[in-house]
Amino acid sequence: MQHHEFLARVRELGEYKSQDEAAAVTEAVLTVLAQRINPGEADDLASQLPEPLGQKLTEAKAQQAENFGIQEFNRRVAEVMSLVVV
Template sequence: MRVDEFLTQVRDRGEYHSQEEAEQVTEAVLWVLASRIVPEEAGELAAQLPAPLDEPLRLERGRPESFDRAEFLRRVAQQTGARPRTAEWDSSAVLSTVADTVSAGQVGQLLDQLPPDWADLFGSTGETATRRHG
């Protein structure tokens, strides 16, 4: 998928006013996600996303931090200047687009590193995540 197609999908899902707003939200969500997953996984995900959207995933962060969904949304809200509820909407718009863009195996590897309650942000059901993690 080309970057303009990716951002159009995020813009439509997030109901943003412009491609620029969709790009800012996408970069913020991916930046926070990259701090939660192992660097190798971030690199594999980056390789499947169109440039320049891969850049937030390629920043050297060291060891991943272990934080829950609420903290993820708090950090996204902090990056975007939004409320946590808006950050959930933003995260879902971006991560469900990521799930539609990258391979199913890549999505599975991501979900394997995250708590089951993150699955819906990627457009997956909790049942799928529970089976994967259970």
Template sequence: MDGGRFIKRVEELSGLDRERAELTTRATLVMLGTRIDPGEADDLAAQLPDSLAACLPHEGEAERFGPDEFKRRVARIVPLANDQAPKAIRAVFTALSEAVTEGELRQVLGQLGADYEPLVGLPTGTHAHASR
């Protein structure tokens, strides 16, 4: 999936306009790249178009923060209202699930705690390896 199609998919799923869908996608990928291990961020970036792969930080240790902080950070960057953020973030993860291999998606989601499941709309933590 190319970058334009990815953003269009987020736009369709979230109900946001194109500009906000793109900002949400980039902010979500930046936060995801910050949250997962650098090697996993590199692996994920390798399966995304260059324009989106550039959003994934590849250095430093992963920051451990919960889904509420993830949501707050994305909402602050875009900006989004608190009630808009979960749907928009979920749209990015849905598009991500359509753009990368199932194995890579499981690896990424496996690094998120099970408490991320309601936010991303997909099995996370140990559930990521048991599902799909």
């Protein structure tokens, strides 16, 4: 799947207004996910994502996975999104 196809699908499923908004949300989710999963899992997932998303995940990966639940995950994504101008 190509990058633009991936974002089009995110846009469709998330009912986002634009491709830019879908890209911002995707990058925020990957940034937080990279903190939650171990480095090996991040590398495995990154290899399956279209570029530049795979690279974004690889760059954001932590030395060691943090243990946090869905509420904290959502809070962190919202925090990252608050720093993004779409």
